[in-house]
Amino acid sequence: xxxxxxxxEMTATEGAIVQINCTYQTSGFNGLFWYQQxxxxxxxxxxxxxxxxxxxxxxxxxxxxxxxxxxYLLLKELQMKDSASYLCAVIDSNYQLIWGAGTKLIIKP
Amino acid sequence: xxxxxxxxRHKITETGRQVxxxxxxxxxxxxxxxxxxxxxxxxxxxxxxxxxxxTNKGEVSxxxxxxxxxxxxxxxxxxxxASSQTSVYFCAxxxxxxxxxxxxxxxxxxxTVL
Numbered sequence: 001x002x003x004x005x006x007x008x009e010m011t012a013t014e015g016a017i018v019q020i021n022c023t024y025q026t027s028g029f030n031g032l033f034w035y036q037q038x039x040x041x042x043x044x045x046x047x048x049x050x051x052x053x054x055x056x057x058x059x060x061x062x063x064x065x066x067x068x069x070x071x072y073l074l075l076k077e078l079q080m081k082d083s084a085s086y087l088c089a090v091i092d093s094n095y096q097l098i099w100g101a102g103t104k105l106i107i108k109p
Numbered sequence: 110x111x112x113x114x115x116x117x118r119h120k121i122t123e124t125g126r127q128v129x130x131x132x133x134x135x136x137x138x139x140x141x142x143x144x145x146x147x148x149x150x151x152x153x154x155x156x157x158x159x160x161x162x163x164t165n166k167g168e169v170s171x172x173x174x175x176x177x178x179x180x181x182x183x184x185x186x187x188x189x190x191a192s193s194q195t196s197v198y199f200c201a202x203x204x205x206x207x208x209x210x211x212x213x214x215x216x217x218x219x220x221t222v223l
Contacts, residue, residue, distance in 0.1 A: 004151065031209060042199060042214035043152070087151065097208040099151030 002026045004100035006088055011106045012078055020073045020086050020103045028093020034062050034073050035087040037102065043087055046073070075105075083107045111136040115200050115215040123223055128187040130218050132200030140203040141183040142212065143167075143175060145196040152199065158183055159207065190222045 003025045012018040024032070031050040035043040049055055049064035049071060061074040073086055088100040113134040122128050132141065139160045144152040154167030156175040164175050172194060174186045187194055198218045203210040 033211070040217075042216050044214070045211045048211065089151075091209050095207050095209055097154070097212075099153070101149060101151045 002092060002098050004088055004090060004098055006086075006100045006103045008101070009104045009106065011108060012075075014078055014080060014107055014109050016078050017074065017076050018078060018105065020075070020105065022071045022073070022088035022100060024069050024071075024088070024090045024098075024100075026069075026090050026092040026098055029066055029069075030091040030093065030095060032062075032064055032071050032091070033087075033089040033097075034071075035089065037085045037087060039084070046086075078107050080107050080109070113200060113202055113213055113215040115198075115218050117218060118216065119219045121221045121223065122190050124190060124192060126190050128190050128220065130185045130187075130198055130200075130220070132183050132185065132215055133181055134200075134202040134213075134215075135181065136202055136204070136213065137180060138202035138204050138213075139180070140205065140207065140210070140212075141177070142201040142203075142208075143173070143183065143185045144199045144201065145169065145194075146199060146217075147196050155185065155198075156183075157208075187220075190220075192222050194220065195222045196220060 005023045034046040037043040047062040054063045059076045085102040087102045116131045142157045143155040153169045158177040200215040201212040203212045
């Protein structure tokens with residue numbers, strides 16, 4: 001079966017750095033997305049990785065290792081507004097998008 | 110500005126009733142998707158469309174139907190609402206590339222079936 005694993009919840013302190021991991025077991029791989037979803041709102045696009053390595057975009061970076069079936073989202077200089085759920089989604093060999101359950105990130109002052 | 114809207118934002122209905130949730134996008138995107146989101150689950154795909162007159166079943170399509178008569182709209186119909194269909198429903202659209210392109214989501218509809 002297809003499976004995406006993310007921690008259910010994480011807590012971090014304002015101004016700190018946090019890494020949210022995503023591991024996947026899917027039938028093939030054609031890319032990985034990270035989306036941010038604030039409570040009661042729609043998911044919004046953060047990043048897309050298809051090649052191994054780190055993609056940096058301001059305070060947010062996303063890393064991919066295809067051989068390990070692993071990705072992480074790195075958030076630096078955390079702000080209170082970063083409190084949200086972070087969704088990992090993988091494109092499988094049939095070009096279907098498989099979603100993880102998301103990681104709820106709580107930022108404390 | 111282009112956008113994607115859903116209506117109603119909140120809906121309470123009774124078991125057995127037919128319910129239609131509207132989704133309208135002004136991005137002129139070919140692809141449109143319907144998902145449901147429940148606690149402890151990722152987004153689950155209900156139906157999707159790659160263009161006018163095209164519709165396809167997702168992983169949780171039983172009890173739901175869609176039709177695509179124009180580019181802008183993909184209404185989702187619950188034929189006979191069941192309590193198990195209480196959920197938050199999101200519509201999304203993307204320009205191309207099937208499921209591989211970035212998806213833009215509507216604000217969601219919270220549906221309660223009593």
